[in-house]
Amino acid sequence: MAETPPIDATSREALAELLLSVADDEFVIGFWDSEWTGIAPMLEEDVATSSIAQDEIGHAKVLYELLAELTDDDADRIAFGRASDAFRHASLMNHARGDWAFSVARRYLYETADQVRLAALTGSTYEPLALLAGKMRREETYHLMHADTWLRRLADGGNAGRDRLSSSLECLWTDAQEIFAPLIGEETLVREGILPEPMRAMSITWQARVRPKLEPICGALPAATPSIDGRTRRTSDFAWLHGEFTSVARSEEAATW
Amino acid sequence: MNDADTIQPLNARPPYAPGDAEAFYAHVGTGGKVEADDWMPDDYRAAVLKFVEMHANSELMGVLPERDWIMRAPTLRRKLALTSKIQDEVGHAQLLYRVAEDLGKPRAQMLQDLLDGKTKFHNVFHYPTRSWADVGIIAWLVDAAAIVSQQALRDSSYAPYARTMKKICWEESVHIMHGRDVVLTLMNGTEKQRAMVQEALDRWWGPLMQMHGPPTDPARDKDLHWGIKAKNNEQLRQEFLSIYVPRLLELGLTIPDPALRYDESIGRWEYTEPDWAELKSVVTGHGPASQSRLEFRRVNFADTQWVRDALLGNAAAA
Numbered sequence: 313m314a315e316t317p318p319i320d321a322t323s324r325e326a327l328a329e330l331l332l333s334v335a336d337d338e339f340v341i342g343f344w345d346s347e348w349t350g351i352a353p354m355l356e357e358d359v360a361t362s363s364i365a366q367d368e369i370g371h372a373k374v375l376y377e378l379l380a381e382l383t384d385d386d387a388d389r390i391a392f393g394r395a396s397d398a399f400r401h402a403s404l405m406n407h408a409r410g411d412w413a414f415s416v417a418r419r420y421l422y423e424t425a426d427q428v429r430l431a432a433l434t435g436s437t438y439e440p441l442a443l444l445a446g447k448m449r450r451e452e453t454y455h456l457m458h459a460d461t462w463l464r465r466l467a468d469g470g471n472a473g474r475d476r477l478s479s480s481l482e483c484l485w486t487d488a489q490e491i492f493a494p495l496i497g498e499e500t501l502v503r504e505g506i507l508p509e510p511m512r513a514m515s516i517t518w519q520a521r522v523r524p525k526l527e528p529i530c531g532a533l534p535a536a537t538p539s540i541d542g543r544t545r546r547t548s549d550f551a552w553l554h555g556e557f558t559s560v561a562r563s564e565e566a567a568t569w
Numbered sequence: 570m571n572d573a574d575t576i577q578p579l580n581a582r583p584p585y586a587p588g589d590a591e592a593f594y595a596h597v598g599t600g601g602k603v604e605a606d607d608w609m610p611d612d613y614r615a616a617v618l619k620f621v622e623m624h625a626n627s628e629l630m631g632v633l634p635e636r637d638w639i640m641r642a643p644t645l646r647r648k649l650a651l652t653s654k655i656q657d658e659v660g661h662a663q664l665l666y667r668v669a670e671d672l673g674k675p676r677a678q679m680l681q682d683l684l685d686g687k688t689k690f691h692n693v694f695h696y697p698t699r700s701w702a703d704v705g706i707i708a709w710l711v712d713a714a715a716i717v718s719q720q721a722l723r724d725s726s727y728a729p730y731a732r733t734m735k736k737i738c739w740e741e742s743v744h745i746m747h748g749r750d751v752v753l754t755l756m757n758g759t760e761k762q763r764a765m766v767q768e769a770l771d772r773w774w775g776p777l778m779q780m781h782g783p784p785t786d787p788a789r790d791k792d793l794h795w796g797i798k799a800k801n802n803e804q805l806r807q808e809f810l811s812i813y814v815p816r817l818l819e820l821g822l823t824i825p826d827p828a829l830r831y832d833e834s835i836g837r838w839e840y841t842e843p844d845w846a847e848l849k850s851v852v853t854g855h856g857p858a859s860q861s862r863l864e865f866r867r868v869n870f871a872d873t874q875w876v877r878d879a880l881l882g883n884a885a886a887a
Contacts, residue, residue, distance in 0.1 A: 346639055346652050350632035351866075353873035355663040362656035366649055373645040388644045412876045469879030476875070553640070560643035560701045567759050569643040569701070 319438070323504050326497025327438060328383055329400070330507060332390075333495060333543055334429070335375035336401035339391060341422055342368030343553060347409045360458060364419075367451050378440055392561050396554040400543045402490035408549040413476035414483075416462040421481075421488040421522070423456040428518045429491065437505035467529045478530035486536050489515065493542025511538065583607050597726040597796045605671040605729050613795055617727045618672040620797055625665035626683050627691040632658050633862050634698045635707055643701065650747045654708060657740045664736070668729050684867050686854050691715075693776045695856025702755055702762075702769035708748025710773065710813060714780050716741045717809045718800070726796030756820050763821070770817070771825045778826075778840065779848040781805040810838040 319327065346365035352358035376387035404422060409415060430452060433445035466473035492515035501507035515538055527533060560569060584601065585592035587608035594610075596603075603609055635655050642648035666676045682688045693711050698704070719738050725731040755762040784803040785793075792798045800808075814831075817824055828841040854860065 343640065343648075346648075349639055349652055349655050350636040350659060351869040351873075353876035355629075355659055355666070358659045359656055359663065362652060362659070366652050366656070369645065369648055369652070373649070376645070391645055392643060412873055466876075466879060469882065472875045473879035556640040557642070557648075559641050560638075563701075564759055564761050567762055568754060568757075569647060 322497070323500055323506065324382060326495070326500045327441075327506055328379060329496050330501060331375055331379040331382070331441070333400045333402075334433075335372045335379060335390075336399050337405060337422070337426075337491065338368045338375065339372035340399070340401045340405040340550070340553070341418070342366070342372060343557060344405070344407075344409045345415065345419070348415065353412055361415075364455050364458065367455065371448050371451075374444060378444065392558055396546055396551055397544075399546070399550070399554070402487070402493060402543055403545045403547075404484060404487040404490060406487065406545065406547040406550050407484070408552070410480065411476060413466055413473065414480040416459065416466060417477055417480035417484055418488075419455070419459040420463045421484055422491070423452060423459045424522050425488065425491040425514075425518050426452055427456055428514050428521070432507070432509045432514055435505075435508040437508075441506070463525070463529075474529065481526055481530045482533070485533050487542075489536045489538045490542025491538075492518070493538040494540060495543075594795065598794065600724075600796065601726065602728040602731070603726055612791075614672055616792060616795065617730065617797055618669055618674060620792060621665055621669045621672070621727075621730055622674065622679055623689050623691075625662050625669055625679065626688055627694060628658050628662035628665060629683070630690040630694045630862060630866070631711075632662075633865065634694060634696070634858075635704060637698050638701065638704045641701070642704075647751070651704060654744050654747055657744065661737050661740070664733050668733050671729065680870070684863065684870060686863060689852050691780065692848055692851045692856070693773075693780055694862070695851045695854075695859040696772070696776055697858045697861075699772070700765050700769060702752070702765040703773075705748050705751030705755060705766065706769045706773050708744050709752050710748070710770075710777055711780075712741050712744045712748060713813055714777055714805075714809050716745065717812075718781060718798070718805045721799040721805070724796075724799040730797075752820070756822075767822055770822055774825050775844060775847070776851075777809075778806070778843040779845070779851075781809070782848070783843075783845050807838055810840070814838070 342365045345361055345368065349358065349362040349365065352361050372391065373387060376390045379385070380387045380390060404418060407414070407418070410418075427449075430445045430449045434442055434449065436442040436445065463477070466477040468474075492511040494511055495501065495507075498507065498511060502510050523533060561567075583593075583596065583603070585596050585608075590610040593603075593608075593613070597613070603613075632655050635651065635658075639648075639652055639655060642651045666679060669679060670676050679688070683690070693707075693714075698707070716738060719734055719741060722734040723731050723738060725734065752766055755766045782802040785801060787793055787801050790801060793801055810829075811831075814824065814829070826841050828839060830839050831837075832839050850856070851859065854863070
């Protein structure tokens with residue numbers, strides 16, 4: 313790991329917010345997708361989906377570790393020890409797993425947005441993050457290929473698949489914008505080059521890239537922009553998930569698992 | 570390559586004429602190997618198919634007890650290890666169904682027979698899970714009991730199965746380390762965590778002792794005779810006890826069988842006779858979680874049918 317550059321308190325706080333938002337995205341989507349393990353539509357796909365979910369959780373782990381180093385905390389404490397309203401994932405990840413088309417739609421929206429975000433982060437002046445983004449990007453390329461393959465398969469696989477896919481995309485479109493929701497301290501991050509591009513600009517790049525892919529499937533998608541509370545809104549689906557993944561730790565406080 | 574002993578050279582002919590069952594059985598009875606495209610008697614083919622199909626079913630159904638905990642794994646490391654372990658089991662099911670498919674039964678039919686309760690899966694996967702300690706006990710002891718018999722299957726006369734078992738055994742040994750680490754962490758933890766492990770062991774001990782099946786008469790066990798498997802049930806159980814009883818005691822756990830002891834004079838473990846009636850009842854679908862697990866599979870299979878239909882391009886016909 314490269315030498316951590318000296319960083320002032322304001323920038324550190326903003327950087328922590330950025331790391332947390334990316335880590336929580338990966339953690340929560342990894343948890344939802346891991347729920348397919350053992351019950352995916354076919355055995356080969358079961359193995360593939362599970363592997364992708366593990367990659368996402370693995371990315372969350374290193375991001376939480378980076379954050380823990382920065383804030384003198386513990387990665388597991390951050391992941392499993394927070395109240396549900398302290399999570400900062402985009403509201404795209406607020407929804408339960410849904411059916412296969414819903415999972416494909418969400419993964420496609422997430423992977424394409426993540427690709428834009430990671431491309432920017434590889435240029436971060438905060439070197440540990442730039443290095444990590446480069447590493448994640450290599451894996452995410454395969455995730456994106458997988459999601460893209462499934463998007464096309466379902467779109468071309470007859471009415472049942474197309475209808476389910478189309479309604480999932482419509483349902484998730486607005487919440488997908490929130491991957492680029494403005495961050496607290498974003499101006500500082502951009503000024504310092506920690507975030508090489510404002511979220512709003514990334515959002516425009518992403519939309520320009522995915523609209524031509526999605527609109528032939530589900531028709532014109534409404535105008536949509538990220539909102540200020542895009543990473544703080546929580547749902548009952550997420551409350552359930554949070555209750556699950558904290559249940560063992562809650563059964564015996566302060567124990568090691 | 571240590572696979573060389575099980576792979577016949579491409580242009581080699583097995584040392585028996587197609588149709589000569591007597592020579593075939595002499596071949597497998599003396600350690601000879603059979604490849605998928607070799608001629609084999611129908612009863613041998615049926616016996617291998619039944620054996621491998623049950624193994625594949627067990628890997629697939631064995632996913633479900635641990636899957637109960639996939640959303641509840643309590644640390645990042647455990648989450649990764651558990652998901653990866655379960656993924657391995659699905660992968661094993663896929664490999665084994667492929668071995669079975671080559672023997673003439675389509676995968677779709679095997680899955681349907683499993684869902685319909687027409688074919689079986691191992692007794693241990695018919696029981697519910699109750700705590701995080703079950704994750705440790707299953708990965709450590711259930712997988713350990715399984716690996717004892719699976720290691721013997723690396724010598725199976727049916728060579729494609731033997732080769733598959735080599736890969737599976739390697740992965741299972743990683744699962745055992747994960748399970749042991751979960752158990753060890755709990756045993757080094759709080760009073761409540763230790764009690765959780767003991768309670769899990771108390772529940773799983775009976776099924777573990779039944780897992781290898783009742784002692785059989787080796788002369789009448791055709792799977793053994795034909796080299797499909799290499800060790801009899803009692804040998805496997807004795808092997809399991811020899812390795813794991815000392816390890817359990819070392820951790821401070823109590824084995825819930827007051828009659829369990831090693832008899833030096835005859836060199837074997839004595840134990841309370843396992844409940845063979847329970848085993849029979851459980852594997853025929855009357856275990857505490859048999860029907861709920863099958864129903865869970867049926868519901869999920871039905872829910873994802875449209876995906877398989879869409880892929881096969883027969884959505885219109887569905």
